[in-house]
Amino acid sequence: MSEHDHGNAASGSLFGDSSDSGTDHSGSGHRAPRRRSGCLPILIVLTLIVVGGFFVVRSLDISNPFASEPKDYAGPGGDAVTFEVAPGDSISVMAQNLQGLDVVASTDAFVEAAKANDKSGSIQQGLYRLKKKMAAADVVSLLVSGETRGMQYTFTAGKTVKEIVDLLARDTEIPRADFEAALKDPKALGLPASAHGNPEGYLAPGSYLIFDDTSAASILAQMVTASKQQIKEAGLPAASKKLGYSEHDLVTIASLIQAEGSLLDEQGKAQIARVIYNRLETEGDANPSRGYLALDATIDFIYGDKVARRTFAEIEAVADNPYNTYKQPGLPPGPIATPSPAALKAAVNPAKGPWFYYVTVNLKTGKTKFATTPEEFAVIEAELDAFCDRSPLC
Incomplete structure (x- = not known):
């Protein structure tokens, strides 16, 4: 066979066409190359069809995972989680934060x-109570409805139990009777044994999250738990042994510091602490107070209100009351207000100094001056008199 015959045989067998296998191609040597080149487009087309078909199939296979439903939890959820929608949070930011808390399976x-x-645009900022591993649609529904949106309630230091209950009964839908009943069960509240069943001074200041179904007992128990933590962080257990006072005594002292020096910084509170300790501990004629604390704040506690200056008549009228520190020596039976962390620290770390007196000479700014002798005290008390002559705050 000629070279062209050999090539045609190969071409013919490729396409299953044997009609030319015995044909004499001598004298037509250019036909075979044309047959070959004629077959090449067919081969290319078929290859493209096959390859094209292959890529269509592969393309569909690759796109399937992205076309499927995003990863989601079935719900209904597990452990409780507090979720915050901050001002300006977009849906995508919420999604990232929710996934970070494991509330939703994916953003x-x-x-x-x-x-x-269609109401997702109405989600309000605030704190919400959700659960881990919730279905995304359920999360959106709860956020939109606001049903699990809580109220962050903040208490400042220096309040009595009565004042705290007054505020809670006013601002929540929980009846006052529920709070009063809860206060009668100190064990359920988790009060320390040193409190002797009295929650006064053990409802810590701070922020608390309250939901519609939050009970009176659970709110108060949160405050007691926070109080015990603050007492621990201030170092009262160790200071009790060092200073020779019980933990309850130290909480009482901290409450006096808070009530008397609410406007003072940490240094000022530490100085008031020193005055209290000096009055309690200094013996003999060196102590002009003779062991009486003589604090107006304790008279305020007896009367249940706060005034700038108490009269001698008001003090005499409650002479037998154990909280009357003008008439009863030493510490009162217990705290008179909720101490701040700063007041607790001042109680265990009093400043060093000889002072026995202090006077807040400016009731607007809280400016307070300290004195050692009765003569020095008379001078700074006169400053308060001058302030009161020109101010309605007195």
């Missing part, structure tokens, strides 16, 4: 659920 699931809910 895509939450974003899609939010898109499907």
Whole structure:
């Protein structure tokens, strides 16, 4: 066979066409190359069809995972989680934060659920009670409804139990009777044994999250738990042994510091602490107070209100009351207000100094001056008299 015959045989066998296998191609040597080149486009087309078909199939295979539903939890959820919607949070930011708390399985699931809910744009800022591993659509529904949106309630230091209950009964839908009943069960509240069943001074200041179904007992128990933590962080257990006072005594002293020096910084509170210790501990004629604390704040506690200056008549009228520190020596039976962490620290770390007196000479700014002798005290008390002559605060 000629070279062209050999090539045609190969071409013919490739396409299953044997009609030319015995044909004499002598004298037509250019036909075979044309047959070959004629077959090449067919081969290319078929290859493209096959390859094209292959890529279509592969393309569909690759796109399937992205076309499927985003990862989502079935719900209904597990452990409770507090979730915050901050001012300006977008849906995507919420999605990231929710996934970080393991509330939703993926950001895509939450974003899609939010898109499907035409009220998702009305989600309000605030703190919400959710659960881990919730279905994304359920999360969106709860946020939109606001049903689990809590109220962050903040108490400042220096309040009595009565004042705290007054505020809670006013600002929540929980009846006052519920709070009063809860206060009668100190064990359920978790009060330390040193409190002797009296929650006064053990309802710590701070912020608390209250939901519609939060009970009076649970709110108060949160405050007691926070109080015990603050007492521990201030070092009262160790200071009790060092200073020779019980933990309850130290909480009482801290409450006096808070009530008398609420406007003072840490140094000022530490100086008031020193005055209290000097009056309690100094013996003999060196102590002009003779062991009486003589604090107006304790008279305020007896009367249940706060005034700038108490009269001698008011003090005499409650002479037998154990909280009357003008008439009863030493510490009162217990705290008279909720101490701040700064007041607790001052109680265990009093400043060093010889003072027995102090006077807040400016009731607007809280400016307070300290004195050692009765003569020095008379001078700074005169400053308060001058202030009161020109101020309605007295």
